[in-house]
Amino acid sequence: MEALILLVPVSLLLGALGLVGFLWALRSRQYDDLEGAAARILFDDQPGKDPPP
Amino acid sequence: MTDLQRPLIAEAPQSTAACAHCGAALAPGQGRFCCTGCEAAYGLVRGLGLDAFYRRREAADGALRPEAAPPAFDALPLIHEEADGVKSLDLMISGLTCGACVWLVEQALAAEPDVMKARVCFSTRRLDLRWRGTAARGNELIALLSRLGFRLAPYTPACLRATEDAEGRALIRALGIAAFGAMNVMLVSIAVWVGEDMGAHTREMMHWLAALIGLPTVLVAGMPFYRSAANALRAGRVNMDMAVSLGVLATAGMSLIETFRNGPYTWFDGATALLALLLAGRVLDRAARRKARQAVAELLALQDGMVTLLMPDGSARLVPAAAVEAGQRLQIATGETLRLDGRAAVETLLDTAATTGESLPRGFGAAAPLPAGSVNMGAPFTLEVTAPLRDGSLAAMARLLESAEQSKGRFVSIADRAARFYVPIAHAIAAATFLLWWAGFGVVWQEALVNAVCVLLITCPCGLAIAVPAVQVVASGALFRRGVLVASATALERLASADSAVLDKTGTLTEGRPVLIPEGQKPEVLRAAASMARASRHPLAKALVRACPDAPLAPDTLEIAGQGLQSGAARLGSPGFCGVAGISDGMVLVYRVADTAPVIFRFADRLREDAPEAVAALKRLGLSVEVLSGDGPGAVASAAIAAGIADWRAEADPRTKAAHIEALKAEGRHPLMVGDGINDAAALAAAHVSASPAGATDLAQTTADIVLQREGLAVLPEAIRIARRAQILARQNIGFSLAYNLVAVPAAIAGLVNPLIAALVMASSSLIVIGNALRAGRA
Numbered sequence: 083m084e085a086l087i088l089l090v091p092v093s094l095l096l097g098a099l100g101l102v103g104f105l106w107a108l109r110s111r112q113y114d115d116l117e118g119a120a121a122r123i124l125f126d127d128q129p130g131k132d133p134p135p
Numbered sequence: 136m137t138d139l140q141r142p143l144i145a146e147a148p149q150s151t152a153a154c155a156h157c158g159a160a161l162a163p164g165q166g167r168f169c170c171t172g173c174e175a176a177y178g179l180v181r182g183l184g185l186d187a188f189y190r191r192r193e194a195a196d197g198a199l200r201p202e203a204a205p206p207a208f209d210a211l212p213l214i215h216e217e218a219d220g221v222k223s224l225d226l227m228i229s230g231l232t233c234g235a236c237v238w239l240v241e242q243a244l245a246a247e248p249d250v251m252k253a254r255v256c257f258s259t260r261r262l263d264l265r266w267r268g269t270a271a272r273g274n275e276l277i278a279l280l281s282r283l284g285f286r287l288a289p290y291t292p293a294c295l296r297a298t299e300d301a302e303g304r305a306l307i308r309a310l311g312i313a314a315f316g317a318m319n320v321m322l323v324s325i326a327v328w329v330g331e332d333m334g335a336h337t338r339e340m341m342h343w344l345a346a347l348i349g350l351p352t353v354l355v356a357g358m359p360f361y362r363s364a365a366n367a368l369r370a371g372r373v374n375m376d377m378a379v380s381l382g383v384l385a386t387a388g389m390s391l392i393e394t395f396r397n398g399p400y401t402w403f404d405g406a407t408a409l410l411a412l413l414l415a416g417r418v419l420d421r422a423a424r425r426k427a428r429q430a431v432a433e434l435l436a437l438q439d440g441m442v443t444l445l446m447p448d449g450s451a452r453l454v455p456a457a458a459v460e461a462g463q464r465l466q467i468a469t470g471e472t473l474r475l476d477g478r479a480a481v482e483t484l485l486d487t488a489a490t491t492g493e494s495l496p497r498g499f500g501a502a503a504p505l506p507a508g509s510v511n512m513g514a515p516f517t518l519e520v521t522a523p524l525r526d527g528s529l530a531a532m533a534r535l536l537e538s539a540e541q542s543k544g545r546f547v548s549i550a551d552r553a554a555r556f557y558v559p560i561a562h563a564i565a566a567a568t569f570l571l572w573w574a575g576f577g578v579v580w581q582e583a584l585v586n587a588v589c590v591l592l593i594t595c596p597c598g599l600a601i602a603v604p605a606v607q608v609v610a611s612g613a614l615f616r617r618g619v620l621v622a623s624a625t626a627l628e629r630l631a632s633a634d635s636a637v638l639d640k641t642g643t644l645t646e647g648r649p650v651l652i653p654e655g656q657k658p659e660v661l662r663a664a665a666s667m668a669r670a671s672r673h674p675l676a677k678a679l680v681r682a683c684p685d686a687p688l689a690p691d692t693l694e695i696a697g698q699g700l701q702s703g704a705a706r707l708g709s710p711g712f713c714g715v716a717g718i719s720d721g722m723v724l725v726y727r728v729a730d731t732a733p734v735i736f737r738f739a740d741r742l743r744e745d746a747p748e749a750v751a752a753l754k755r756l757g758l759s760v761e762v763l764s765g766d767g768p769g770a771v772a773s774a775a776i777a778a779g780i781a782d783w784r785a786e787a788d789p790r791t792k793a794a795h796i797e798a799l800k801a802e803g804r805h806p807l808m809v810g811d812g813i814n815d816a817a818a819l820a821a822a823h824v825s826a827s828p829a830g831a832t833d834l835a836q837t838t839a840d841i842v843l844q845r846e847g848l849a850v851l852p853e854a855i856r857i858a859r860r861a862q863i864l865a866r867q868n869i870g871f872s873l874a875y876n877l878v879a880v881p882a883a884i885a886g887l888v889n890p891l892i893a894a895l896v897m898a899s900s901s902l903i904v905i906g907n908a909l910r911a912g913r914a
Contacts (some may be wrong), residue, residue, distance in 0.1 A: 086337075090344065094319060101315040108308055118257025121234020 155189070155291065156180070157284065169685060176283050178424075180239065183246050188239045196436075203494040210273040212633070213289050217265070217663075221251065225290040226272050226279070231441065240280060261290055304422050309356040310418050313411040316352025317404065320345050324404040325801050336852075337701060342394040342401050349403025353387040356410050360415070375554045378859040380434055382591045383410060389588045405592060405893065412901060413601070426615060442474050445517065465518045467511050470672040475526045476507045476516040481756065484513030486742045488641045488740070489812045489832050491765045491788075495722065508813045508832065512674060514698070523769040529834070548625045552602040553869050561594035568884045589883040592893040594876055601901050602868030605908035608795065610861035618845035619854050626840035629824035630855055631862040632805050636753050637796065637818070639810035640764035640774050643828050643848070644746050647811060649675055649738035651682040651723055660734050662686045664726040667700045667707045676700070676707075678738050704729040716725060737738065744777045745849040752852035756859075757806065763787050763795055765814050792818035809851065811835050826851060861911045868904045875900045 154175035168174040215223045237255045244253035252265040279286050289633040323345045323453040383406045390401035443466040444454045444724045456474035486496040490508040507529050568590045572583035611621045641647055666685035668676035670692035699708010705728045713725040715733045751899040753760050761782035762775040768785040775783035796818045799806045808822035811831035819825035819838045828837035829846050836842050882888050
């Protein structure tokens, strides 16, 4: 039972980290173009030119 | 879909079956390309080293064919100046069909040395472009994309409104929080449910942990429901969200009491899981409708017009139509749509199909009032504006529309109707259960409350709340794939109950644009004439090019404004221009080489190919079909008879059309109005349910509940079939949820159910309802 004192806060902390990550992604508009993002991962690197800053 | 699953189109250049660029089927004798535009686009893509595009492309065949003459639009007034000479431009890009298009656009632009940023948002069709250099480069970059077959338009506030979805984002946020809460509360709760040998102190700690996570989750993630319930209460109505809110809050409140007195169980898990499930349904529902809204905004942005304002010093400037005042002068090019009412100092020839429904272009005398919405079929002229946009005839039409929409009243959807009797009954039963146990059987009030809350939880209309949205999501998605946009939330329900169809003629039954009537012209003559016509934007010249799309542009073609085209000794244009007498002007082009015999091309507004079939299908579905048009009796009668419709009315002005719809409604019928013109808008707004065909005017598209994206009417009966099927499924789902309650509620009243079982029962009923809804996608 003593393990709970450590494990429960740890599991909650990890969960909360995930939630914070989700809220951050939502706020930085990463959920606005789900279809585009799904296709973008398959693109090759850019030919000839460095990616724009 | 992964790359492996896609058909490999890389082989296309070797085969003769499909165009190497756009994938359209090739006519016999064509080499690798269906038209010169595609050949140029293919060369451009190859030249940029981007041929990988053809391996990824999964566009509909022909969707990428560049237009013969891409509509010129001047981006100069839209360009923003940033720091250090960087220019930025926001554009709406149309023609994106898959991820490969996004890649092609971004790479084609990135290959330009001065472009600093080119990013396409696939779902909103927004292109964010930044480059270093002169503003004029903006137009060159736009021309580059037009040559690839994409169409561009300014990113208007209307686009932005359709895209900006603050409420949708709030829902996703709530869903994320509810899912987090549900999962973590479950972690704690499962320990309590199975840990029968747990000590009292450990259990108390577990309860407090669950409350710590569960309470904030219920309060924050439930906000969309509480707000909607509060709004309904204030308006004196009852809706499903009230039952949801009360069920969730009562469960949370009771669990808090149990936590304080360290009771055996708390039920934060049920409350949070319920919220997560319901929010997931809402998010999906909203995403489907947002997609449809954006597609409508995309169509509208392509039509959104800039006008050429003539300055007092003689220079010309492109300005938005809304910025023009009365008394200013505009340059109207051939084939351009008049955005404002005005007068011309010369005689003009206008196509007024969109404003009055007349199918033939009509001559207007000098100084005659010219209606906004008509298309210039003659020579370019200068228009003196008589009324700004807000006071013009289009605005008057919009006001007519508003009054029609008000008279329509509020349509009560099936979910709301169910909520009206369901919610009070469910709450009354819960209250009765509490009184029965507390006062009747004399148990402690906490135990009586547990049973009452169980009733609330079981009756909490999870299945009922999901029953209708789930069906709508699936049905709207199925229609979207068929090119039918469902713009309003209750449109499907209303479409299912339509019992009579009222069709407009011009642009609905017919194509709404001139089509060449084949009269035995020799193919080589047609080809020669079409290659000259390619140089012009005149509607008849465009119709000629459509009749022979693979004709290359004839060299040295000269356009003589308002007369015709000249290329060497060959002439193509009005009868007078080619020296032919005795043919009245109108929908006629004459082609003549030097003094040889002239060849006459006649054009007509042709009946849509699938119109008779669609009308027959509508009749089979039990709808009475009639035609209501502003055109003359002769034209309306012949079109109606050809389409197989016996009942027709001609020469109806916008008010008459709306009045006719009102009369039908007064008879107790549910008319479906289909129309494309500005003159149909009021009737569309007044109708029980309305649809606008492909190529409709922007006013008709914004007014209609359903927008057809693809040519043809055949999809309309199919949409009605899908809507009716969806309605049947929605009813089944509601019936099923109620039947579930009939079994579960007595058990809850009897105290046989604890909140965990109640939550499980609810989740399983939701799953069955969702599974049933999936069947709505099949036609």
